[in-house]
Amino acid sequence: MTDMRINADFTRRCVMRSQDMDWTASPMAGVERKMLERIGGEHTKRATSIVRYAPGSHFSEHTHTGGEEFLVLEGVFSDETGDYPAGTYIRNPIGTKHAPHSDKGCTIFVKLQHFETSDQAQINMDTRALDFAPGISEGLSVLPLHQTPREHAALVHWRPGTYHSRHAHRGGEEILVLDGVLSDEYGNYEKGTWLRNPHMSSHRPYSEQGCLIYVKTGHLMPDYLAGL
Numbered sequence: 001m002t003d004m005r006i007n008a009d010f011t012r013r014c015v016m017r018s019q020d021m022d023w024t025a026s027p028m029a030g031v032e033r034k035m036l037e038r039i040g041g042e043h044t045k046r047a048t049s050i051v052r053y054a055p056g057s058h059f060s061e062h063t064h065t066g067g068e069e070f071l072v073l074e075g076v077f078s079d080e081t082g083d084y085p086a087g088t089y090i091r092n093p094i095g096t097k098h099a100p101h102s103d104k105g106c107t108i109f110v111k112l113q114h115f116e117t118s119d120q121a122q123i124n125m126d127t128r129a130l131d132f133a134p135g136i137s138e139g140l141s142v143l144p145l146h147q148t149p150r151e152h153a154a155l156v157h158w159r160p161g162t163y164h165s166r167h168a169h170r171g172g173e174e175i176l177v178l179d180g181v182l183s184d185e186y187g188n189y190e191k192g193t194w195l196r197n198p199h200m201s202s203h204r205p206y207s208e209q210g211c212l213i214y215v216k217t218g219h220l221m222p223d224y225l226a227g228l
Contacts (some may be wrong), residue, residue, distance in 0.1 A: 002110025006038040010172070010225045018050050019192035030057025036194045039228050046228055047112040048174075048194070048197035053077070058101035067115025068092040069146075069153075071127075071214060073178070075106030089145050090225050093120045109176055114219065119148050132157055151219040158182065158207040166204040169219045173197040180211030196220070 007014045016036045017062065023032035027042060030053065037048035045066070050073070066188075070077075072088045079098040084090060086106075092098065095117050122145060132141035132155070139162030144155040150171070158180070175182070175195045182189045184203040189195060191211075199220050 004035075004038050004041060004044075006035050007196065008037070008039050008228070010196075010220055010222075010228075011196060013186075013201060014195045015187070016192070017191070017192065018194060019190065023052060026051070028057065028059050028061075028132040030054035031059055037196070043065055044113055045112055048110070049112075050107065050109055050192075052107045053100075053102035053105055055105040056103060057105075058099065061097060061099035063097040064092050064094060064112070066113030067094045067119070068096075068110065068112055069114075070108045070110035071176075073107045073109055075102060076104055077106045077108055082124075084124075085126075087126060089123065089125040091121055091123040091146060093122055096122070101205045109214065114222075115121060116148065119163050121146060127155055137162065140164065145214075150218060150221070150224065153214070153216045156213050156215055158211045158213070158215055160210040161208060162210070163206040164204065166202055168202040169197050169217060169220075170200060170202055171218035172199045172201070174216045174219070178212045178214060180207060181209050182211045182213055 018034045022035045023034060026033055032052045034050045038044060039046045069091050072084050072086050074086050077084045077100060079100045094117060125145065127143055130143055132143045135142045135156065139159040141157045143155040145155065175188050177191050177193045179191055182205060184205045199222055
C-alpha cells in the first residue's frame, strides 16, 4: 500500500456510491473504511474515506501532519478531548494528535492531509444545534462549517422541488449526500454518494424529494494539486 492511487486524477469528475461499496479492514482491529480518494499508503499524502468503528474499537495515537477534517455520520466518536455524537464537525489542524476510539461504535466521513499550512483553525461544531441561513437560491439553506481564501465548506439543505441555476465550479466542488437524493443532468445521487467535480466543471443540480449535503468548494485548483 505504498503507492495507492484512488481517484487521483483531479481533472476528472468522479462519483462513488459508498452505499454499494464493501468495507475494507484498516491496520487496527474493528476499524474499517471505504476509500473514496487516496494518494499513498497509510502515511498518505491525501485521503478521503468513510470510516466505521465497531463498538469498543480504537485507533492508535497519530499526528495530523497534513490536518484532519471529519463529520460524524452515526454513533459517537471519542478521543481524549471528548465525545462527539452524530452531526459533529471537527477540524484538527496540522501538528495536532489524538488517539480516537468509540465505545458504542460510529461512522465518520474523514479527510486527511489536505490542509494549507496557514490554516490553523481548530473547530468543534455540533451542527444539529445550529440554525441554517437562507441560501442563494429559493429552497436552499446553508450552515457554514469553515472558510479560507481558498476553500469553503458547508452543510446545505435542499427543500423538495428545489432547482439551482447552472454554475461553474472555480476550484472544483466535492459533495457527500447525507440524506435524501441530489440530482443533476448526469444522474441521481442517493444518501451515501460522494461526488467530486473538477475545476471549472459545471452542472445544474436539483432535488425533487429534498436532501442534505456536505459540500466543499475551491480546494481543487490545479496549482494546489500540482504536487500530488
